[in-house]
Amino acid sequence: MNRRELFTSLLRSSAQRQSIDGPPLVTATGVEPYTSPLTLDEVYHLLRRLGYGATVQQAAGYVGKTADVVVEELLGSSTETEPAKPGTWVDAVTENPAGADLQTRGSIWSAWRSNMAAFSNWWLKAMAADTKAVERIASFWSGHFISEFAFDSETMIPPQSLYRQYLMFRKDRLADFKQLVLDVSIDNSMVFYLGGNLNKVGKPNENYARELMELFTTGIGWYTEGDVKEAARVLTGWKSAFFNDEPANNGYYSSYFVPTDHDAGQKTVLGTSIAARTADNNTEYQVKMEEVFKLVEIIHEARPEAVSRFIATKLYKFFVYASPVDTNTQFVDDLAKVFRDNNFAIRPMLKALFSSSHFFDPALRGAQIKTPIECVAGLMRQLGVTVNDGASWTSKMDQTIYDAPNVAGWPGYHYWISTNTYPVRRQFARTVIMAMTDAQVTTFIKQFPDYTDVHKFTKNVCAYLLPLPLASERYKNYENTLLSGAPDYDWPSILNDQATAAARVRNFLVAISKAPDFQLC
């Protein structure tokens, strides 16, 4: 028996297992590919992390294939079909509520709020419906490059603009990271959110310049305060276009450039100079490419190790294990190297991550705490139901879509589960399960092979909804909920009575949702 088998066998016996001294055994630490054909449990694991959970049918299609093939398919291409728009409001243009009379202002704001909710609910449904990893990866970038819908009581970004930012994350999700950073830097919502709008020659506003390095690319500590000031000068001159009384040189909800607000002088960032420009050369395209993109390139050229490690660490925490003290630095270093070796293209890095031996190491399974978005989109997907007010649930669980607590995003990990939010998670699962119609429950039951065998049905549903195998006693308890005192051979006849079977299965699902590991994936 090798170490992997030993560890796997220990895991399987779950609660009764012996205590092992020292930290968990992670046997596979590098990015070497995992070449074994995937088992059902491995497919479930992959789709919990690179998606919002598998459906039974989807998983069946992937069992026996290698990670390489499945991941390639899940990543998709840059031309995946966009879901239908969340509403006609995405193209509506209004006056600026700040200057409007009270009544107009109130009605614009209230439309924004309800459209933002509609967009968020729509996105959660799109996540639940996604058969690939498109929404999942777009959501990762949206959580990395934060913009907030309502960032103080009287300042909101129109949801029309945020919807376009979301489309950008979708489009760029696998692209060249430098392209993504450029697009973010002059994104209409971002230009407004981090003070780019106000960043003018002679009156610099450092807000975006600082976060560009601290939170979006290098991480803290790789630049001086002088670099922040100089980068702010590079980024002067961009404006957001929101309202019908503003110029919209590139159309509404696309940023545009005002040459007279741009600081045309020479700047030096991270030791590299950007030359001064003449008035003739002070055009939108030239400044975008020769200054903004140049700044992005300077950051990547001067600090390649920092950028690659920062992004690789972030991916690791989001997709592998969020515990800040348990990041596997060897793996992160290897992943960062893949990122650098591919000149910061995102796709090869994601490919390497999700098809690595490390990713499939049993020691790393089931330890990730579900985000509120994963709770809501995942339950919809896995139960085959639609939740229309999903965004209000994620909010109550402390994750308001497009409204992170601040520009650093959600702190995640243990911060997701508190005495404030855990009870809401329980209430959510219970509410959704109890609202399933008899027909929905029947469909749910019949998707599992051998569903007429109560032992197999119990185990299959647990494997579907919980991340790791359970102690035998827990299976027994769940079976008792299904059988309610009847002998196991009565299960097929219970199934014949649709209403009774549905009621029992609802209780069974609620019982599963009460378990601590229901919050893990």
Place this chain on the structure above:
Amino acid sequence: MKRRNFLKTTAAAAVGTQVLGGIPLRAFSPVQLLNTLNADGDQILIVIQLFGGNDGLNTIIPADDSAYYDIRPEIAVPKDKTVPVLGKVYMHPALDPKNTYNFRRMMEDGRLAVIQGVGYENPNLSHFRSTDIWLSGLNPKPWEDTKLIYGWLGNFFANTQPGFPDVLPPDPLAVQIGGSLSMLFQSPKGDVGIALTDPDKFFELGQGLSPDMDPMSDDTFYGKEFNFVRLVAEKSDYYSASVKNAFDKGKNMATYDQTNGFVRQMQLVARLISGGLKSKVYMVYMGGFDTHVQQQNVDLTGLHPFLLESLSKGVGTFMQDMLLQGHAERIVGYTASEFGRRPYENGSRGTDHGASSVQFVFGNRVRSGVFGNNPDLKNLDGNGDLRYQYDFRRVYADVMETWFGGSAADTEAIFGERILPLGVLTNPVSVQDAYRGNEPVNITVRAYPNPTASMATLEWQQTVPASVSVELYSTEGRYVERVFTGSVDVGTVRMPIKATTSGVYECVVTVNGTRNVVPVAFLR
């Protein structure tokens, strides 16, 4: 399961040990709960976190300094619009809202201290890193890539609370109003508090959530996280009852502004205290201080004034409520913000990230007044930011040593270095008796010559034999060296001291645990 039943069952099951969070637990037997209850003092700390970086220069106005008006042409507060208090400070008028007990009145009544120039070495201008520094009480060197993931209060209670984490105290040690539980309350042994928004809803949703399964072994990542979730489930159940109980028994006797979210949160804290919740720390959070843009209108209204008004009104109403209900002696609080703003205003009628700033400490047992000098606007650091006068941990050291009865060893263990308590708090009577164990010895220390070119002598009359230590600290409050430690007999004591570099040093003579501080200037 109702809490009463829960106690009964666990008491009955308390043969041998249970495992809670992977660590053996001797059940929550009612007897033990009682002990925990009685061993503790009833002093309370209120932490008010001002996220975003509060602009200290537009909070306490340096109205006599013309440099202030030079560097803030658009957003300075004119001297005749400030609120002068006791001839000591000029407050922003927003700190003196009408028809409510507020910061001005608290200062006049001796319940508010203003601490100038609070910060730390190598100021970090990132909100997140600097907030982590403030919450952890650690300021690693910038080139040390140290992760800051535990809070100084979490560490303090984890180290000093009897039985932690084996025994859940009957009431949560710390309560945070709203949001996810702050890093302030995290420790390597788990967190020491709960997050709470609405006690009724918490009770409605929290009761009965204790999982009906045992903890797992902690030796896998999966087991560790399983146990974490399981413990939160158990706490949700357990504390939803004690919080609800206190909430229902508690009352408010002051009138709170219902239109203001921060004020309402302070109201909830008052009601929980009134209802007898035994939590030691309450944390309330106020965001919005990141005032890069349009922080103040010409008429001195706007974003920043609104925040100051909320702060003053919320704390003022809360203190009034506690005074009316007889709890004021038990309460101190402080404000914390990750940094101040840049002295020079930016071009958007706002201010960018800065360094040191002003801190407030409030309560009946506070040495009211102003600590430190007005910021020196002519002597900025290389980035154009204010230099700091006091290490940010000096109030923390006071909280631990003076308020919660910890020792200098406790604070040193948490900060990794000795920090001199600021002396802004006075002992709650019960704690002094319970923890110090020996009579305070009152001495008066004289230093001469002062200033001195090379050497000074500390002199005092020792009235009883006692253990004495003499230490030097920097004026910011960080430890420099120990000059003497040992027993000292009755009589006149003369202690020579010298310093290797020029500067002012705080000479700390500690007699039977009571500190006496004399500043001495060495001009070498």
